[in-house]
Every structure is written in C-alpha cells, then in structure tokens.
Amino acid sequence: MPLTHIALRSGRPESYRMSICDGVHRAMSETFNVPENNDFLIITEHEAANFRYDATYLGVARSDDLVFIQITANNTRNVEQKKALFQRIAQLLSEDPGLRPEDVFISLVEVERENWSLGHGLAQYA
Template identity: 70%
Template structure:
C-alpha cells in the first residue's frame, strides 16, 4: 500500500505530470506487486526559490528537472526488490515523460503494516 509524494519545479504541463504518475505506478506494480487499483499519489510543484538540491552531490549532475519521489510502503520488501524498483522507476521515467536518470531522486520510507488506516477509521492491515 504505497503512498507516493512527488515534488518538482513548477511549470511542467499536465501530461508531463500524469506521465510521472503512470510511470511510477507501473514501476511499483511490476517490482513491488502493488495491486491494480492501489494508486495513492500526490504531486507538489515548487517555484525556484522553494526547491533546492545539490547539483553535483555524489558526482551526479542534476538539473532543474530533478524530481523528488518519496514512497512510503510496508517494510516487507527485500533489498533486491528495492534496487529493482529504483532502476525501474528511473528507466520508466526516462521513457515517459523523458526525465534523465540523474534527475530521479527516490526515497523509500518503510513502515510497519499496522501503521495504515485506508479509510473508515480502521487499521486494515493490523
């Protein structure tokens, strides 16, 4: 049950943003076995004054097209699954909407299954 928050510089068209949603969901579906209707994602756009990044941290040449992706998910995946997810996200975002792999920044936050309420005030996974 991933919850995904995406942050990017303001100004990209709607089809670009929708392509990010579609590519991210596809990567999670393929590598994390996320079910078909399990799409909970937001995009936040930021003007230049409110979007800062290390342009060359760890020797990676980032641009203003950088996308921050934070995925909160159950702590049930292996290290290999996580590595495959990261590679698949970068590959699919490269295909659509055309984001360079250097500009794909992913942070996975893992939580215990009982830390979710998906509606109705219930802990569905507890």
C-alpha cells in the same frame, strides 16, 4: 499499500506530471507487486526558491528537471526488490516523459503494516 509523494519544479504540463505518476505506479506494480487499483500518488509543484537541491552530490549531475519521489510502503520488500524498483522507475521516466536518470531522486520510507488507516479510522492491515 504505497503512498507516493512526487515533488518537482512548477510549470510542467499536466501530461508531463501524469506520465511521472503512471511510470512510478507501473514500476511499483512490476517490482513491488502493487495492485493496479492501489493508486495513491500526490504531486506538488514548487517555485525555484522553494525547491533546493545539490547539483552534484555524490557525483550525480542534477538539473532543474529534478523530481523527488518519496514512497511510503510496508517494510516487506528485500534489497533486490528495492534496487529493481529504483532502476525501473528511472528507466520508465526516462522513456516518458523523458527525464534523465540523474534527475530521478527516490526515497523509500518503510513502515509497519499496522501504521496505516485507509479510511473509517480503521487499521486495515493490523
């Protein structure tokens, strides 16, 4: 049950933003066994003054096309699955909408299954 927050600079067309959502969801389906209908992604756009990043941290040359992707998911995946997810997201987003892999910044936040309520105030996975 991933919940994904995607942040980018404002001004991109809807098709660009939807390509990012589609690529991230596809990568999660392929590498994390996320069902097709488990589709919960939020996009926020930010003006330049509200979107800060280091352009060369750890030797990665980032540009203003940088996209932050934060995925909150159950802590049930191993290191190999996580690496596969990161690689697949970067690959798919380089294909469409054409992001450079250097501009794909991913953070995975893992939580226990009982920490979700998907509606009705219930802990569906507890």
